[in-house]
Amino acid sequence: MNLIGFPRCLPQTTLVEILKGGAEKVREAGAVVVGGHTVEDDEPKFGMAVTGLVDPQRLVSTVGARPGDVLILTKPLGTGILTTALKGEVITEADMAEAILGMQTLNKTASEVMLAVGIHACTDITGFGLLGHALELAEASRVAIEIQISSLRIYPQVAEMAAMGLVPEGSYNNRQYYLPRIINGATIAPELMDILADPQTSGGLLIAVAQEKSEHLKSRLLAAGCDAFQIGAVVDGPAGHLKVI
Numbered sequence: 001m002n003l004i005g006f007p008r009c010l011p012q013t014t015l016v017e018i019l020k021g022g023a024e025k026v027r028e029a030g031a032v033v034v035g036g037h038t039v040e041d042d043e044p045k046f047g048m049a050v051t052g053l054v055d056p057q058r059l060v061s062t063v064g065a066r067p068g069d070v071l072i073l074t075k076p077l078g079t080g081i082l083t084t085a086l087k088g089e090v091i092t093e094a095d096m097a098e099a100i101l102g103m104q105t106l107n108k109t110a111s112e113v114m115l116a117v118g119i120h121a122c123t124d125i126t127g128f129g130l131l132g133h134a135l136e137l138a139e140a141s142r143v144a145i146e147i148q149i150s151s152l153r154i155y156p157q158v159a160e161m162a163a164m165g166l167v168p169e170g171s172y173n174n175r176q177y178y179l180p181r182i183i184n185g186a187t188i189a190p191e192l193m194d195i196l197a198d199p200q201t202s203g204g205l206l207i208a209v210a211q212e213k214s215e216h217l218k219s220r221l222l223a224a225g226c227d228a229f230q231i232g233a234v235v236d237g238p239a240g241h242l243k244v245i
Contacts, residue, residue, distance in 0.1 A: 002036025005045035018046050029108055058115065065121040065141035065208035069234040072217060074110045074226050075102050075204025077130055077195055078158030080168045085161040099155040102227075103202040110205050110226045117217045120210065125203030129174045131196040133206060135181055135242055141208070144183075144237025147196075147244050151231045154195060162191040162198075170199035183243040196244070208234055 002022060006015050015038075026033050031052070082096045093100065107124060114122065121141055123133045130147075138145045161167075174197035179185045185193070204227065209217050214230065221228035237243070 001049045001051075002033060002038075003045075003047045003049060004036065004038040005041030005043065006038060007042055007044060008040060010044060014044075018044070022046065022048065025104075025106065029106055060111075060115070060119065060122045062121055062123050062137040062140035065137055065143050065234045066210075067143055067234055067236045068211055069120055069208040070211050070214035070230055071134075071145065071147070071232040071234065072207045072209060072214065072221075072228055073125070073130070073153075073204050073231045074107065074207070074221060074228055075105070075125070075200075075202075076153040076155045076227065077125075077200065077203070078155040078162075078198060079103055079201045079203065080129075080171060080198040081158050081161045081166060081195065082155060083201065084168045085157070085164075085166040088166060090161065090164070090166060091157060095157060096155065102155065102204075105202070107205050109224050110221060113220045113224050113226065114205070114207055114209070114217060117209070117213055117220055119207050119213075119217070121208040123206050125200045125206055127170060127199045128178075129171065129197040129199055130203075130206070131178050131182070131193075131242070132174050135178055135240060137206065137208065138234075138242060139240030141234070142239040143234050144239065145232060145242045146235050147232040147242065148230075149192065149244060151229060152195075153227070153229050158195060158198075159191070162194045167194045168199060171197045174199065181241050183238070183241055185244075188244055192244075206231075 082099050085091045125133050171194050218228040
């Protein structure tokens with residue numbers, strides 16, 4: 001179901017293009033748009049309410065990560081920071097073309113690959129940032145997580161924009177809420193914390209997979225056209241906590 005807020009000051013052709021783009025992605029995902037609702041709003045807003053069925057035998061959740069698992073992420077970070085910079089007219093759409101392409105890419109192929117390989121747990125990275133969703137997985141699985149800073153991938157210009165303070169409000173909220181559960185949070189540079197806490201639009205999958213399957217999973221993801229980079233590991237430690245190394 002489409003849910004739209006749209007201002008009178010914009011041409012209806014813009015609304016048509018938004019609806020067409022949404023319908024194309026729904027079709028790509030294998031679903032169907034059955035209707036929706038539109039209201040007048042001062043800012044354009046577009047989203048969808050999704051209803052569907054899941055096979056319990058194939059359901060993957062945040063429960064099941066085990067110490068020794070490798071953590072693989074399927075998209076770079078930084079979309080919230082870049083869109084904030086775009087709204088502030090510090091960068092242009094052309095400057096964030098790679099991030100726009102990433103946001104346009106569904107997690108459908110990555111999820112199909114991980115199901116075929118076999119994994120222990122997974123979550124997508126959205127509004128709570130990598131920080132929040134990794135901690136959600138750690139808490140649900142009763143494990144701790146280590147994230148390797150040197151292994152993180154971010155979109156072009158994200159670091160520069162974060163250093164300038166062009167950070168969405170959601171990043172500050174995430175950082176404040178989750179900081180007590182970061183074992184070494186006081187030692188992390190503020191701009192790095194902003195990237196870790198950055199709310200993502202259409203972020204990637206964070207996958208916990210057995211170490212012996214990790215290289216196979218990465219190669220299968222890359223062969224399918226997905227990003228795949230190892231960012232850390234599941235470890236023994238205080239359940240629901242995270243360390244940045």
